[in-house]
Amino acid sequence: MATPRTARTARERVREEMTAEILGVAREHLAREGAAALSLRSVARELELAPSALYRYFDGRDALLSALIMAAYESLAAEAELAAERAPQAHETDSERWIETPRAIRQWALQRPHEWGLIFGTPVPGYEAPADTVEPYARVAAALGRPVVEAKAAGRLHPDAPSGAPRDELRQAVAPVAEGLELDMPVQMVARFVQAWATLVGIISLEVFGHWRNTILDPEAFFEATMHDVARGLGLS
């Protein structure tokens, strides 16, 4: 209470700097050689520290990796939000506005393949705390959903009604999405939205993880075409 805040921050400031520096080096190693090759000792070496010293800042290798995962989530969310924010002014059609966010996400992934893998690839053994990741995850979803709700609000949404009756199981299955994004629309449309998300993640993962070999010669062209198709499926035009 009575502790002078400057003195206390003097300690904490250097601590924060240190943790940031550690995280930075770790991020470099991750970007260069991947998560599997991330070595606590090697980042300690680069920082000219004893390996044991890092345990003051991170509980161990798993904790360090978890921090990197969280940072990746944050970075991706920020990028998606930024794209969604400037899309309305940059484009005329709802379709083009929507695609701007998928584009940004793909670009983000291509520039940081290992961090993409950290989020959407094989889960690391020292699991990620789902509690912390749900927030940035929701931000990405919100960024992706914004153009849709805006078009809907403006009465510019013209979905081609999917066949079949809205089965009750499906309604319950996608309930969290409908509520979380406040998507006031038919269940099938909410399902289409999640489907779009799956398609987006699938396309990017297949490209980033090297599965387009002998399949897709021009990933960007295919991505563009697919996203336009998906946007049309969402009712955007």
Added chain:
Amino acid sequence: MATPRTARTARERVREEMTAEILGVAREHLAREGAAALSLRSVARELELAPSALYRYFDGRDALLSALIMAAYESLAAEAELAAERAPQAHETDSERWIETPRAIRQWALQRPHEWGLIFGTPVPGYEAPADTVEPYARVAAALGRPVVEAKAAGRLHPDAPSGAPRDELRQAVAPVAEGLELDMPVQMVARFVQAWATLVGIISLEVFGHWRNTILDPEAFFEATMHDVARGLGLS
């Protein structure tokens, strides 16, 4: 040439048995604790062998992992083919026939999450030889494409023509798929097929890697609904 084949196989047979046994134990460890935790020494322990003995059969840990990857590819391809083979007799509609293969692939993945991760997750540092994986990969694609080409041949394919002109970039981008599967159809339809593949991989990965938390409460219902929608997009009914 003059070597008696029985004697020669006597040697080779025990060798094959040994490699199969090693691979089996490795597969168990993989299924139990994941690829990251796969330890050469621990499988040697379980086989009551010296760690160095394994080097007679596999060039090292990476080679062992590569063998597991190849085995996973083979297994997945076999499963997909099996499903595609018995689908025609089991169902009436083209849509239901097509979905049988995605269903089988999902089931395969859910039963072997780590092997799914080996194929579609973060690539392992000791890379996979793409030359060997292209063949089973094509088999999966063929299994997934068969109902479509059959429906097309029977004149039962009624795609809702996608908007926009078939851009030339897209045509070149998806050319290998069109040729490899002998899909004699508009470029957009070939693109739709690859898009279906991406959606399938995306949905399964998101489920298997645990991303449906707080998003999709009933993965199976959502999967079924989505695949029906995708089938409709492919022109199947």
Added chain:
DNA sequence: TCCTAAACAAGAACACTGTTCATGTCAAGT
């Protein structure tokens, strides 16, 4: 002002890991 308690950093140690090498052993083929 001094002193105590906490935070920091280092070093040694332990139990692992993958990989290599020299050695021994055994069953084939000439």
Added chain:
DNA sequence: ACTTGACATGAACAGTGTTCTTGTTTAGGA
């Protein structure tokens, strides 16, 4: 009968994550 090759071993090396004990510095209260 002998030699060659495949097989299996054990020891060793360089890594790794993690823990514990030892010092050192620094901040906050007496």
